[in-house]
Amino acid sequence: MERRATFRSPLLPWLLVLPQLLIIFVFFYWPTGEAFHWAFTLEQPWGGGRQWVGWQNFQEIFGSAAYWSSVRTSLTYAFGTSALAILIALLLALFIDREVRASRGWRVALIWPYAIAAPAIGMIFRFVFDPRAGVFSTLNALWPGAWDPALNGTHAMLMLILAGAWQLVAYNFVFFLAGLQSIPRPLIEAAAMDGAGPLRRMRDIQVPLLAPTFFFLVVINLTDSFTNSFGLVDIMTAGGPARATEIMVYKIYADGFKGLDYSGAAAQSIVLMGLVILLTVIQFRFVERKMHYR
């Protein structure tokens, strides 16, 4: 960060960062602080401000079966989505990196899903997997109830994971391709000279050298699945059937804005914050390793 040739002025740098600082103070630091404040207090039923209750809000959420069910749901969704999206993207990138002709064209053909909004893709998957109008309607006509995400929790979760992975594949693909293209060509060529075929090179050179990208994407995918999944869930299942797809973000929304339990929602937010921060810390430790590899 050190530079020799810099400008000096007592006031100007402050004026330049002021807009950014004001906005993050009002919309980031203050709300985050409020979340902590609310998590440790309870609003008095007949007014009179907030009363300090210590860890009571946390004890309540950790004692509630519905909360643990939402944690399990989140984990299932996050790991399911990430695993599927990363494996598919890795395969595609390995193939595209063979630099068959028109590989630029392939890139466009595979990247566009990232542009599509969660509500739109949620709506589309909801139609495609609709038990009466979608692709499985034939199946349901033969065996009624063979596929029904509106009644069967497992079906609903499967549908959600497919939609989530569909969205993330394009994103992962971009990073894997960038990672593959930064592997020095001579390395591949030398291996080919030594008689290693394409599959052998994938296994012994490309995939191991992609390890940093791989871990980076695992963290980013998990974080994204924990925080960014609201749109899909709200449109496709609204947390149902019987809370089978009620992920943590959705429960915070439902408890906070529908149940008006601000303290409970704030305590849940804090737990989720902890989880996200943990993932970020892992990511930073790993970014250092990435430097080391290069």
Next chain:
Amino acid sequence: MVERRPWLDVFTHIVLLLSAVALLVPVWLALVAATQDVAGVNSVPIHWLPGGHLADNLAEAWRRGGFATRFTTSLIVAVGVTVGKIVLAMLAAFAIVFFSWRARVLVFWAIFITLMLPLEVRIVPTYAVAANALAPFQAILDATGLTGLIETVSGIHVALQWRLLNSYPGLILPLIATATGTFLYRQFFLTIPEELVEAAKMDGAGALRFLWDVLVPLSRTTMAALATIMFVYAWNQYLWPLLVTTEPERSTVMVELSRMVPRGDGLPEWNIVMAGALLAMLPPLAVVVLMQRWFVRGLVQTEK
């Protein structure tokens, strides 16, 4: 290509074709659904080939969703977030990289930390702030006793109030309150050679002149990358607009789309809903396809 293996190349093409098709299938089915009438879209088995009602369904979805106003709202929000983010990010990164001042490291970290927590995890208190964006300052005045002081001195009771619900600032500002762009710009500014700064100073350029005449033109590619990413991000926002626009009249395209979920006993009008979904996803799709190069660059850079 390292060696010639025609069969493997054919196989590669087949794998890629299959995956491109697999990615396309859901959207293709949605497109087909948008070309059917109500009976066609609900028939078993599902149709794989388009019918002839696309124009009718698009027009109906456009009318029913009030998309003329929704698209204006979403466009203003997306452009507002894009421009706001670029301007703020550039100014802040400029101050952090090109000035030597004492609080620089502190400010850097204060901005850096915001990368950690996305809006979704602090959604409830952020909503409370949107109900009165000046509440933080009021609380500070109250806590420091300044409110009482001003009241005794001037007789005016200070009650700061700026309601952001159902307003453009309410839709835009919280989406700008992260550091993604700032870091993209910081990375770029760090690659500017010091000689350039020295030369500019030698020629008598002040800091702002340097920013405007040297850095802004040089940062065009960074700007394009950031702009595509931010536009797509802002257009596709759902949770925040859903909360902030309590009046249906002020909602964005995505929020309106969510209201189209078929309910009730009649035959679900999937044809209209799918037409609506196609309309809603068109603008960001156009941006990504037309500006693919910038989009990929922005995607890779913002995460580093």
